[in-house]
Amino acid sequence: MLQAHSFLWNYLWVAPNLLLLLFGILLAKSDKSRKFKAFLAFAFLSVIWELLAYLADVIPSVSATTFWRVIWVGLLVESPLKFLVIGEVFSHLLDPYPAIARLGKNLLSGFGTILILVAAVVAAFAHPDSRFDIIFNAHVVQQTVFFVETGLIVFLFGFAAYFHLAWDRLSFGILLGLGISSCVHLATWAIIANTNPMERVRTVFAFVNMGAYHISVVTWFYYLLVPGRVAIRPGSPPPADILAVWNRELERLLHQ
């Protein structure tokens, strides 16, 4: 079952992309389309790339070199788009909070720079596969991109949790889906780029990656289509005991 070009293989490669295409169409038609331009671009271009790569894989006349060139083009287009999506989500997260917007952006830039430097060092230590440079370099670039992506996603979740910022539902879902996918991909590409595993193991990792991507797309669907629970009661006053404590504090503060 876990073999290249099996039914499951074909399903896991094609189905999430068709679902993502449908997701993109639904999002484009909704009132949220203006808010998530980068994610829309990512969804459509990612689908085009994945389906082109799929065709390049299954059509016998396409050479292996051409297949890897398609992978490279996709990597060069998709990777910056993913960082734009993360920036877009962060911007939506900070929009209602001008008090910490500048701090957040500065911290994100600084942390991103550190992540890129660390990822470059990690890439320099990758175990080279001397047979095919085009493949080895693609693996290392994948590892680098997912390393930085995972780090930025952790930063966003950490920043929001530290300041108790309220997420809008779709932004949270997008970041969660990206997070799941990037963690799994980071782990598999790290093993592939650093240990040169056997072909059978690489195939299993391809299944794992495609499965994780499928989960991500389903997650995005869930957060787009299923309405969130209303967590707050409009106009509910703070509890009286809190106000009493605060009142005492105010009096003490002003009587200094």
Place this chain on the structure above:
Amino acid sequence: MTLAIILVVCAVVTLILILRITVSRSLQLSKSDDSSPKIEPIDIEAFRNLIDAAESEHLYHRLPSGEFRRVQRGRLRAAAAYIRVAGRNATALVTIGQTALAAADPRTTEAAHQLINNGLLLRRNATLALLRVYVAMAWPQASLAASPVLNSYEHLSRSAMLLGRLQNPAVPVRISVRP
């Protein structure tokens, strides 16, 4: 191989963290009705005294250097405890402000926005002040600039009072100024 293991461990830990955040977020949503944030009292006068540069200067000249470092570290530890409480109070008020955002009254919404922003400023200042305290603990002669925490606390107090008044005029959220 070692590098691969490190990266895999990082990825697994991150995945667990992300899933945990998701679960705790949905749990918070489901029990938001009965969970109310807590405010801890702060002795502002004692806090002001602890971060007073003149007081530190006075101690520096009065005490032998070894004794000064010991006393100053004790004062810094106490200041750090106050700053942590101020940060937690700020978070509690941010939560209250976010709850009030759903109100229909535009004045209440505006007050809630103000409270949230002041709360976040205090949280930010408290974090920076804590870092300075830790630096000063290693080097007790360093001056401790924690006054932004006090200033933010004052701003936050006004915002909290305004929101409290708007949301529930029956509850006496007012300041009894001495004549």
